Amino acid sequence: MSSSDTQDPKRRPDLDTVYSINPDGSRNFLQVAEVKGRWTTRRYFIFVLLIAVYLLAPWITVGGHPMVLIDLPHRAAYLMGASFTNQDFHLFFFVLIGLGIGLFVVTTVFGRVWCGFACPQTVFMEGVYRPLERLFEGRRIERMRRNKKGGPDKWIRKVVKHTAFLFLAWNLSIAFMCYFIPTRQMLRDIPFFHGDLTPLVWSMFWTAMLYFDYSWFREQTCLIICPYGRLQATLVDFDTIVIGYDERRGEPRHKGVETGGDCIDCQRCVEVCPTGIDIRNGLQMECIGCTNCIDACDEIMDKIGKPRGLIRFDSSRGFETGKSQLLRPRFFIYAAVILALCGLFVNRAAQRESFQVTILRSQGLPFTFQEGKIRNLYSMHLQNKSTQRRVYLLTAAPDALADCPGTDFIIPQDRIELDPLSDVPLTAFAEMPRTSYSQPENFSFTVTDSITGETQNIKVRFLGP
Ligand code: SF4
Ligand code: SF4
Incomplete structure (x- = not known):
């Protein structure tokens, strides 16, 4: 027993x-x-x-x-x-x-x-x-x-x-x-x-x-x-x-x-x-x-x-x-x-906030040279925290690096559709002629929710030699 x-x-x-x-x-x-x-x-x-x-x-x-x-x-x-x-x-x-x-x-x-x-x-x-x-x-x-x-x-x-x-x-x-x-x-x-x-x-x-x-x-x-x-x-x-x-x-x-x-x-x-x-x-x-x-x-x-x-x-x-x-x-x-x-x-x-975006400088070299221009690469992470499908617009802020003539922003994916609670990695570039660069400059990328109009500015830094 x-x-x-x-x-x-x-x-x-x-x-x-x-x-x-x-x-x-x-x-x-x-x-x-x-x-x-x-x-x-x-x-x-x-x-x-x-x-x-x-x-x-x-x-x-x-x-x-x-x-x-x-x-x-x-x-x-x-x-x-x-x-x-x-x-x-x-x-x-x-x-x-x-x-x-x-x-x-x-x-x-x-x-x-x-x-x-x-x-x-x-x-x-x-x-x-x-x-x-x-x-x-x-x-x-x-x-x-x-x-x-x-x-x-x-x-x-x-x-x-x-x-x-x-x-x-x-x-x-x-x-x-x-x-x-x-x-x-x-x-x-x-x-x-x-x-x-x-x-x-x-x-x-x-x-x-x-x-x-x-x-x-x-x-x-x-x-x-x-x-x-x-x-x-x-x-x-x-x-x-x-x-x-x-x-x-x-x-x-x-x-x-x-x-x-x-x-x-x-x-x-x-x-x-x-x-x-x-x-x-x-x-x-x-x-x-x-x-x-x-x-x-x-x-x-x-x-x-x-x-x-x-x-x-x-x-x-x-x-x-x-x-x-x-x-x-x-x-x-x-x-x-x-x-x-x-x-x-x-x-x-x-x-x-209903969405969150973080921008990180890419690993490796802080900048590269290309055809007389300084190029900075930015890696981003965008997350839709809402329970609805959303469309976001990614741009550089209107006054971004305005004092540096010839600056270009290359954003391969500027319109991003995201499912509820999903996220996506993104990249963006800023290019400035070598002659326009004198010192590191701050500027912002802007992400806007196309439905609600909610906007977030994310500050980054442009670096050069
Ligand atoms: S109240 Fe405490 S002492 Fe009383 S039966 Fe439950 S566990 Fe046991
Ligand atoms: S009389 Fe009440 S307290 Fe005393 S042994 Fe019985 S159940 Fe427990």
């Missing part, structure tokens, strides 16, 4: 060891009990909404483009109708920092609500995989009994369950890849991507990762891999709302209802915990704020006729003194930083 089938009935969660790992280093595969209650209902409602958002976001179009798409092959991105090119990459700095600090604010005030309610790991584990497992293998007691007993019934159910898990993982990997490959192309290309190895290998990789994660690794992702749980200790304080056990009310815990505190040591809060901890041991890094223990304990309190809320959302101060302070200086500082970042992002995004 594998370690995943067994649980040492005598072992209890403690603060010194990770309960889901046995003392000999093998995995103690948790058989999480089912729970019902007001928080579970709310969470399932949120899961349904979020699963719809996670799966549908790349399929919904805004302004003719996917609501979210990071089109890596074409070095472009679409977000809520706005388009971005690789030249706008700096804007993602604001987005990423803003999201990070946003998470800090939420954690400071409400603890790990992200982990318990919105993280894709939790949403798909608790909202899809765990219910599927119950469908194929039954409730906790049933699963444990069957795992112990063995036989064809156990293995047939496991094979069916794992087949379903694998199929689901493949679908999720495709859904995830739709954030990077346009959905129309994806529909056309799956399942074998016409032999194109890159997406094929990525789809197999993500299928394997998701299957491994949701079928076996599970809570270990939160405990071992995710860095956010470890950051928690630095983000929460005495006033952060966390899920905790009211020690003043619960202790001394006692098996009987008549004597001691309100906790009857029934272990329900431990059995329903997806990370295998005992919340009665205090705030722990392993707690992902899933609320299972709240609902489980409320159910017990209802049964023994005691008030609900022995395990509840409250701050450490609230548990100790009965008073909480939600808004405090740390919250306002973080919120101000987020607002500043949002403002900067909106400002920078609004100032973006």
